[in-house]
Amino acid sequence: MNHDELDATLDSFGDALASATRVTPGNALRPEDIAVDGVVPDEDLAQYALRLGDDALILAQRLSHWISRAPELEEDVALGNIALDVLGHARSFLTYAGLAWDKTEDDLAYWREEEEFTSLHIVEQPNGDFGVTITRQLIISIYQYLLYSKLAASADPTLAAIAAKAVKEVDYHRDHATQWTRRLGLGTEESAQRMRHALEILWPYVDEMFQDEALHERLGDRAVLPSSLREDWEQQITQVLTDAGLEVPQVGMAMARGRSGEHSEHLGYILAEMQVLARKHPGASW
Amino acid sequence: MSSNTWPLWEVFVRSARGLSHVHAGSLHAPDAEMAVRNARDLYTRRNEGISLWVVRSEDIITSDPDEKDSFFESPQGKDYRHATYYKASEGVKHL
Numbered sequence: 001m002n003h004d005e006l007d008a009t010l011d012s013f014g015d016a017l018a019s020a021t022r023v024t025p026g027n028a029l030r031p032e033d034i035a036v037d038g039v040v041p042d043e044d045l046a047q048y049a050l051r052l053g054d055d056a057l058i059l060a061q062r063l064s065h066w067i068s069r070a071p072e073l074e075e076d077v078a079l080g081n082i083a084l085d086v087l088g089h090a091r092s093f094l095t096y097a098g099l100a101w102d103k104t105e106d107d108l109a110y111w112r113e114e115e116e117f118t119s120l121h122i123v124e125q126p127n128g129d130f131g132v133t134i135t136r137q138l139i140i141s142i143y144q145y146l147l148y149s150k151l152a153a154s155a156d157p158t159l160a161a162i163a164a165k166a167v168k169e170v171d172y173h174r175d176h177a178t179q180w181t182r183r184l185g186l187g188t189e190e191s192a193q194r195m196r197h198a199l200e201i202l203w204p205y206v207d208e209m210f211q212d213e214a215l216h217e218r219l220g221d222r223a224v225l226p227s228s229l230r231e232d233w234e235q236q237i238t239q240v241l242t243d244a245g246l247e248v249p250q251v252g253m254a255m256a257r258g259r260s261g262e263h264s265e266h267l268g269y270i271l272a273e274m275q276v277l278a279r280k281h282p283g284a285s286w
Numbered sequence: 287m288s289s290n291t292w293p294l295w296e297v298f299v300r301s302a303r304g305l306s307h308v309h310a311g312s313l314h315a316p317d318a319e320m321a322v323r324n325a326r327d328l329y330t331r332r333n334e335g336i337s338l339w340v341v342r343s344e345d346i347i348t349s350d351p352d353e354k355d356s357f358f359e360s361p362q363g364k365d366y367r368h369a370t371y372y373k374a375s376e377g378v379k380h381l
Contacts, residue, residue: 074313074324081327179319
C-alpha cells in the first residue's frame with residue numbers, strides 16, 4: 001500500500017466514524033462493463049438474453065409508475081428500488097444481446113416496435129391496486145429467483161455473471177412480495193378479497209412463463225429450460241399463499257405468446273410512454 | 287392506511303465491521319419485520335451499511351432536555367477527570 005492508498009483508507013475510515021451514511025459505489029458488475037468486455041454472443045444466446053431483458057424492462061416500467069403513488073412514502077421508495085434493480089437487470093441483458101447486432105441497450109429499448117418485444121404477458125399486466133402489484137411481484141419474483149439461481153451456473157460466463165448479481169436482488173423482491181402477501185392475506189376482509197381478486201386475474205398468465213422453446217433446447221447448458229422451474233415455483237408460491245390464508249385460484253390459462261411478439265393491448269401504451277422522449281429527440285443525451 | 291396508523295421507528299446503521307451502529311434517522315412501518323426492510327430501502331441504498339437495527343421510537347427512554355443543565359454541566363471545569371490534567375512522574379518512560 002503506498003501513501004496515497006493509505007491516506008484514502010484512513011480518510012474513508014474517518015468518514016465512517018463520522019457518519020452513518022458513508023457512500024461507496026461497491027464493485028458489482030455493471031452494464032458498462034459488459035459493453036466494453038467485447039464478448040459477442042451468438043444469435044441464439046442474444047435472443048435468449050433479449051427475452052430476459054425484455055421481461056425485466058417492461059416490469060421495471062410498470063413498477064416505476066408507482067413512484068409518488070404508493071400508499072406510504074416508505075413503500076414508494078421500496079417499489080422504486082425494486083424497479084431500479086429490475087431496470088439494472090434489463091440493461092445488462094439488453095447490452096449483452098445488443099452486442100450480437102451492433103446495437104446498444106438504448107437502441108433495443110427505444111427503437112423496437114411492439115411486435116419485436118419478447119416479454120411475457122405477466123409483466124405487462126396493469127398495476128391495478130396495491131394487491132395486484134404485490135401479487136404480480138410474488139409471481140414474477142419467485143420465478144426470476146429460481147431462474148437466476150440456475151442461470152448463475154450457465155456455461156456462458158456473461159449470463160452467469162449477470163444472473164449471479166441479479167439473484168441477490170430478486171431474493172429481496174421475493175421477500176418483499178412475500179411479506180406483503182402475508183399482511184394483505186391475513187389483514188382485513190377487504191385486503192384478503194383484493195388479493196383473491198388479484199390472483200384470479202393474474203394466474204392465467206402463469207402458463208406462459210414455463211413454456212420451452214426450441215431456442216432453449218439449442219442453448220443447452222447455457223440457458224435454463226423454463227419448464228424445469230415450474231415444480232419449485234408452484235411449491236414456493238403455494239407455501240406463501242397458504243401462509244397468507246390464500247389459495248391457488250382455479251382459473252383457466254390464457255393463450256399468451258409474448259415470446260413471439262404477440263402482446264395484449266397493454267404493451268403498446270407502455271412502449272408509447274417509455275419511448276416517446278427518445279423518439280422525439282433522437283440522439284439526445286441527458 | 288395512513289401514517290398516523292403506522293408507528294415510528296428509529297434506524298441505526300453499522301457501516302463496517304468493527305464500527306458501532308449509528309443513528310441514521312427514522313421511518314414509519316406497520317411492524318418490526320417491515321421496519322427493518324424499510325430501513326434497508328431508505329438508509330442503505332447507497333451501500334452505507336452491513337447491519338441494521340430498528341427500535342420503536344416510543345421504546346427509547348431519553349434524558350429530559352429541560353434538565354440539561356443539572357444533567358450535563360457538572361463535568362465542565364473538572365479538568366482532573368481528564369488524563370491530561372496530570373503530569374507524568376519523573377523517570378516514567380513510554381507514558
